[in-house]
Amino acid sequence: xxxxxxxxxxxxxxxxxxxxxxxxxxxxxxxxxxxxxxxxxxxxxxxxxxxxxxxxxxxxxxxxxxxxxxxxxxxxxxxxxxxxxxxxxxxxxxxxxxxxxxxxxxxxxxxxxxxxxxxxxxxxxxxxxxxxxxxxxxxxxxxxxxxxxxxxxxxxxxxxxx
Numbered sequence: 001x002x003x004x005x006x007x008x009x010x011x012x013x014x015x016x017x018x019x020x021x022x023x024x025x026x027x028x029x030x031x032x033x034x035x036x037x038x039x040x041x042x043x044x045x046x047x048x049x050x051x052x053x054x055x056x057x058x059x060x061x062x063x064x065x066x067x068x069x070x071x072x073x074x075x076x077x078x079x080x081x082x083x084x085x086x087x088x089x090x091x092x093x094x095x096x097x098x099x100x101x102x103x104x105x106x107x108x109x110x111x112x113x114x115x116x117x118x119x120x121x122x123x124x125x126x127x128x129x130x131x132x133x134x135x136x137x138x139x140x141x142x143x144x145x146x147x148x149x150x151x152x153x154x155x156x157x158x159x160x161x162x
Contacts, residue, residue, distance in 0.1 A: 001062070001100070003107040006052040011044040014052050014064045018043065021090035032125065038088070052088075053107065055100055062095040064088065065104045067111060074123045074146070074155060083119040083157075084112035105138050113160040120160055126152035 006014060018038035025032045036042060046052055046066060055063040066088040070080065086108050091100040105120075112120045124131050126145050132154055136142070140156035147153070 001055055001057055001103045003053055003055045003103060005050055006047050006054045006064070008044065008048050010052070010054055010061070011047040012040060013061050014047060014054065015040045015043040017061060017064045017092055018088060018090050020092060024093055030125075030128065033088075053104070053111075055104055055107075057095075061092065062098075063091040063100040063104055065090075065108065067108055069115070069117070071121070071123075074148075074153065075121055078119075078121070082117060083121050084108065084115060084117040084160075086120065086122040089122075101134055102138060105135075109158060109160050118159060118161050120158045121156065123153045123155045126154040132156075 015038060018033065022031070022033045022038055043052070051066050051068055053065050053067055054061055055065075065086055068085045068087060069083075071078070071083075071085040071087075075083070075085065086105070089101060089104060109120050120140075121143070122135065122140070124135070126132075135156050138158070140158045143155045143157045145152055145154050
């Protein structure tokens, strides 16, 4: 598995992966991202800013993740420079259950550590037991559950240094 920072030329394909994941979630009654959040324009902006990483196997894009150094919306109390944050982790359905999410999370942990960040943090909708199990089995610990509007979010953290 080759994981690297995405190039602007990857934006269209990243948006397609996110839209595929969003459609799959919506079909299962678990809608997540808005069209604006995962549309080509937003993804191009975020990719141009160096925020997306892609996982490829044999030249095929298997999964994506947004890796950020701050998250004032879900983690406003976190001191700058202490953490990295994962968002928009998505895997193509053809690559589901093949360890792509774990590969991306492992990369994120190592990248955060290399940047001197003591924690890798993420959030997810609290009523997603499968996703929460993935994070917990990887080693993330539940930090807290917060509400944003009518939705509860589980916030997780993982220490990157020993």
